[in-house]
Amino acid sequence: MKKKYYFEKNYGIYIAIILFIITIDFYSKKWILNNLxxxxxxxxxxxxxxxxxxxxxxxxxxLSNQNGWQKYFLLIFSSITIIIILKIILKFKKDKNKILSYSFILSGAIANLIDRINYGFVVDFIDLHIKDWHFATFNIADFSIFIGMIMIMKNNYYNS
Structure with a gap:
């Protein structure tokens, strides 16, 4: 028996959030590519x-130091991950916290996939540091994924 997915009219707000994050990520990376x-x-x-x-x-x-095979692997892996996240979102039905959490992750995954398709790599540019200690350089999409993961952990912690 096929599983039926629930599509609520309120998904529009999540779609808007996803599109907003993808857009901000895309144009911030474009600015970096054009100006630095x-x-x-x-x-x-x-x-x-x-x-x-x-x-x-x-x-x-x-995997960045590999001889190029990782480009195709990461394209396939990202695409499969996006499909899985979409299915997860559709299964949550009315759990708005989970839908929002996964929407942040989905937007970041899509935004970085767009980079991999357009350039063969992901553009990173945010460098947080304390004196000479630097965290890994990242981008808006990565930050969106991070926020989504924090939200999922928070939801799981308070619901257990």
Missing amino acids: NIYEKQKIFFILNLFHVHNFGAAFSI
């Missing part, structure tokens, strides 16, 4: 720089 050379750094304030890098791998540049 690769590896160029621009100080914003004492803990934040813009730093233009290309990530040919996954999170934290995992």
Whole structure:
């Protein structure tokens, strides 16, 4: 028996959030590509720089030092992940917290997939640091995924 998915008219707000995050991510990366050379750094304030890098791998540049096979692997993996997240969202029906959490993750996954399709890599540019210690450089899509994961952990913690 096929499972029926629930589509509520209120999904429009989640679609709007997803499109907004994808748009902000796309144009922020486009600005970086047009205004900063690769590896160029621009100080914003004492803990934040813009730093233009290309990530040919996954999170934290995992697989980036491979000889190119990872591009296709990550394209396929990202596409499958997006399909799975869409199915998860549709199964939650009226659980707005879970739908919102997964919408953040979905928007980040789609935005980074767009980069992989357009450029063969993901554009990263947000460099958070404390003095000489730098966190991994990331982008709006990565931050969206991070926020979604935090929301899921919070929901699971308070619902257990």
